[in-house]
Amino acid sequence: MNLEQDLKIIAEQEARLRFERFDAGVAWELGLRLKKAAEALHSAIAMDIGLFGQPLFFYAMPGSTPDQADWIRRKRNVVQRFHRSSYAVGLMLKQKETRLEERGLEPRDYAAHGGGFPIWVNGVGCVGAVTVSGLPQREDHELVVEVLAGYLGLPYEELALDP
Numbered sequence: 001m002n003l004e005q006d007l008k009i010i011a012e013q014e015a016r017l018r019f020e021r022f023d024a025g026v027a028w029e030l031g032l033r034l035k036k037a038a039e040a041l042h043s044a045i046a047m048d049i050g051l052f053g054q055p056l057f058f059y060a061m062p063g064s065t066p067d068q069a070d071w072i073r074r075k076r077n078v079v080q081r082f083h084r085s086s087y088a089v090g091l092m093l094k095q096k097e098t099r100l101e102e103r104g105l106e107p108r109d110y111a112a113h114g115g116g117f118p119i120w121v122n123g124v125g126c127v128g129a130v131t132v133s134g135l136p137q138r139e140d141h142e143l144v145v146e147v148l149a150g151y152l153g154l155p156y157e158e159l160a161l162d163p
Contacts, residue, residue, distance in 0.1 A: 003095045010088040017148045018120040031057030034147045045134035048072045071133040075116035083126040087114030087141040115140030
């Protein structure tokens with residue numbers, strides 16, 4: 001894994017995976033697609049989609065644990081704070097050899113691990129997050145990217161970290 005290359009690709013993902021509008025109907029459709037993708041992996045994944053301060057979709061696959069909901073909350077907090085994917089923030093911290101605690105952010109409330117991705121609406125800004133927990137962090141991140149790309153009609157192969 002090359003940090004600089006991954007950060008460049010993630011920045012491209014964040015720039016391209018944007019919505020013209022986002023509402024409860026879009027969240028529902030995305031949630032169903034995310035659930036279907038998780039079922040295909042046969043993994044115990046929990047998923048959350050929402051505007052900051054307003055949950056719109058949550059589902060915990062059979063076999064997932066309550067701890068995953070807390071991981072989702074912590075990853076979503078990172079997205080809300082930085083308007084970047086939680087994976088990108090984690091990689092940037094690694095690159096700079098620093099931690100969230102050094103920025104005054106408590107680990108009980110923030111997790112810079114893959115799986116949280118910002119919901120950007122063109123002309124509005126960052127309004128929410130799609131967040132998953134249950135796979136290794138790079139796979140959590142890529143699952144969200146793949147589902148978002150499919151929904152937005154973009155070729156995932158052009159956006160994948162590991163083409």
